[in-house]
Amino acid sequence: xxxxxxxxxxxxxxxxxxxxxxxxxAGRTGADIERLIREARQKARRERRNLTYSDxxxxxxxxxxxxxxxxxxxxxxxxxxxxxxxxxxxxxxxLTMSVGNGFxxxxxxERSANVIENGDWVQKQIACKLAGRAAEKLxxxxxxxxxxxxxxxxxxxxxxxxxxxxxxxxxGQVHPLLYRSADPQMSILSLDRELARNVxxxxxxxxxxxxGLLSQNHDALLALxxxxxxxxxxxxxxVRDLLxxxxxxxxxxxxxxxx
Numbered sequence: 116x117x118x119x120x121x122x123x124x125x126x127x128x129x130x131x132x133x134x135x136x137x138x139x140x141a142g143r144t145g146a147d148i149e150r151l152i153r154e155a156r157q158k159a160r161r162e163r164r165n166l167t168y169s170d171x172x173x174x175x176x177x178x179x180x181x182x183x184x185x186x187x188x189x190x191x192x193x194x195x196x197x198x199x200x201x202x203x204x205x206x207x208x209x210l211t212m213s214v215g216n217g218f219x220x221x222x223x224x225e226r227s228a229n230v231i232e233n234g235d236w237v238q239k240q241i242a243c244k245l246a247g248r249a250a251e252k253l254x255x256x257x258x259x260x261x262x263x264x265x266x267x268x269x270x271x272x273x274x275x276x277x278x279x280x281x282x283x284x285x286x287g288q289v290h291p292l293l294y295r296s297a298d299p300q301m302s303i304l305s306l307d308r309e310l311a312r313n314v315x316x317x318x319x320x321x322x323x324x325x326x327g328l329l330s331q332n333h334d335a336l337l338a339l340x341x342x343x344x345x346x347x348x349x350x351x352x353x354v355r356d357l358l359x360x361x362x363x364x365x366x367x368x369x370x371x372x373x374x
């Protein structure tokens with residue numbers, strides 16, 4: 116139920132009220148959101164009052180309160196690396212970014228249309244997956260272990276894509292016409308040393324691509340991370356506006372220096 120002072124028949128008011136909730140829910144599963152709203156409703160009932168937008172927003176953002184500013188900043192830099200790489204490499208358009216909602220951070224993007232999915236595209240995809248790790252290395256000099264460790268981690272997904280390039284996409288350095296399925300797991304890398312070397316070479320090249328891209332756009336990376344750390348959630352329009360301003364500024368400064 117909405118706050119009693121919110122006019123439910125006013126579309127602009129409804130959109131204004133719902134947008135923060137939608138952004139705060141970015142990256143969560145439907146089950147997570149359902150659970151949090153149920154808990155918020157139970158809390159409101161115990162307090163003998165109606166459920167409000169503020170209750171739902173507080174439930175969706177409660178995890179942020181327990182995070183230190185240092186950890187929020189780390190997450191913001193990591194996610195900004197992903198967002199900047201996806202934008203500059205033309206892989207996708209950022210829809211939402213968030214930090215601190217129970218899973219570190221999250222970037223949702225819409226895949227670019229009419230893209231030619233060749234070897235260069237695959238390498239850019241890998242670079243985007245490693246860009247969060249590269250951003251941490253660039254800014255802090257190290258990386259948190261959250262970039263790897265589980266099957267859905269950045270490092271695992273990058274490795275899987277690099278492995279597919281070598282074994283299934285016809286892009287391998289050795290026997291490119293030979294299709295080899297690595298499913299259901301990547302244990303083949305432990306058995307085939309040459310394949311492991313080739314996959315690792317792809318990963319190193321992709322990380323170097325991401326690192327070079329972020330280094331060249333250092334100011335834009337910091338500006339995006341600073342804003343994300345401050346507000347915790349950004350929508351795609353805000354991300355594009357911020358990057359447009361800072362990337363244009365960087366380009367102009369480079370041109371002036373060259374002349």
